[in-house]
Amino acid sequence: MLGLTSLSPRPARPSPSPATPPHRRPPPPGGRIRPTSAVSTAPSDGGGAADDYHSTIRSLNSHGRRHVPRKSLGQNYMLNARVNEELVAAAGVEEGDVVLEIGPGTGSLTAALLAAGATVVAVEKDKHMAxxxxxxxxSTEQLKVIEEDITKFHVHSHFLPILEEKSRGKKKYAKVVSNLPFNVSTEVVKQILPMGDVFSVMVLMLQDEAALRLANASIQTPEYRPINVFVNFYSEPEYKFKVERANFFPQPTVDGGVIRFKIKDAGEYPPVSSNKSFFSMVNSAFNGKRKMLRKSLQHLCSSADIEAALTNIDLPPTARPSELGMDDFVRLHNHLGKV
Structure with missing residues (x-):
């Protein structure tokens, strides 16, 4: 029986781990956010002050404005410039690349992307941060900041003209590099991965547990979900490295984890008659995760037909969804399509 490939984390340079800052009390009503400790990082690349705790607070209090990071938007700002450099390196960003950054925050990752020579389209929902x-x-032609919710952002209308201009007669793809707000991670993954006509690589900072689950969850484990089938259908995921929570402000209750997706072009997708019907079948199968497929999919065809299809692909007629890898689901879908 074929299963999802379980990718072990590739050894990486140790993630910088500055000392955990002491507890930071929320600012008094109407007051300014005051720095209480510093986290040393690499020097600035020219995009402003170095991205440590003090400079982050200064940025948030810039121009007489006070900005408190909003939990509802998943705002946790990166304090360590070296972590941003690792993100850029993981995506292989180089001179002339076009990069989508989601939620640039104070611009610490933006600075690293610009320093690498990329043209950056930064989509920021928060007006103050934009x-x-x-x-x-x-003012720089290398950076375009768009104030918009990424889930409502029209990727093709913004990126295809830029890629066409830079292609010089050869097909060019953009990349996605982002210290992503944790609360939109699943939506972004589902939105971007099917866009193999625009993007070739996506590197995201997620909650460490989520990054590990997306990259490494295998069949017959509690972590295995329809999203794993989706991710492997559209990409090749690889867990890169862990980033300790002390690298963020405000400090979250979980560590971060970096995952790299090599996004497939449409010609590399598994052969199914319809992507929509395929994922509809997968989602239906997992709606009754503990049920046998002959029960959870009987709205598609008879139990006898499902059992026959499972037997034809060398699976037991009593198989449950957690026992099927992506290739198994593809073969099952194609067999049921002939019924």
């Missing part, structure tokens, strides 16, 4: 990033980098 203004902060524009102010930090000033």
């Amino acid at each position: 203004t902060l990033v524009r102010d930090r980098f000033g």
Whole structure:
């Protein structure tokens, strides 16, 4: 029986781990956020002050404005410039690349991307942070800041003209590199991975547990879900490294984890008659995760037909969804399509 490939984390340079800052009390009503400790990082690359605790607070309090990170938007800002450099390296960003950054925050990762020579399209939902990033980098053709919710962002209309301009007659793909707000990770993965006509690579900072689950969850484990079938259908995921929670402000209750997706082009997708019907079948199968497939899929065809299809692909007629890898689901879908 074929299963999802379980990718072990590739050894990486140890993630920088600055000392955990002491507890930071929330600012008093109407007051300014005050720095209480420093986390040393690499020097700035010219995009403003170094991205440590003090400079992050100064940025949030810039121009007389006070900005408290909003938990509802998943705002946890990166304090360590070396972590940003690792993200850029994981995506292989180089001179002339076009990069989508989701939630640039104070612009710390933006600075690393620009320093690598990339043209950056930064999509920021928070009006204050969008203004902060524009102010930090000033007027440059390398950076376009768009104030919008990424889940409503029209990727093709923004990126295809840029890629066409830079292609010089050869097909060019963009990349996604982001210290992603944790609360939109699943939506972003589902939105971006099917866009193999636009993007070739996506590197995201997620909750460490989520990154490990997306990259390494295997069949017959509690972590195995329809999203794992989706991810492996559209990409080749690889867990890169862990980032300790002390690298963020405000400090979250979980560590971060970096995952790299090599996004497939449409010609590399598994052969199914319809992507929509395939994922509809997979989702239906997992709606009754403990049920046998002959029960959970009987709205598609008879139990006898499902049992026959399972037997034809060398699976027991009593198989449950957690026992099937992506290739198994593909073969099952194609057999049921002939019924």
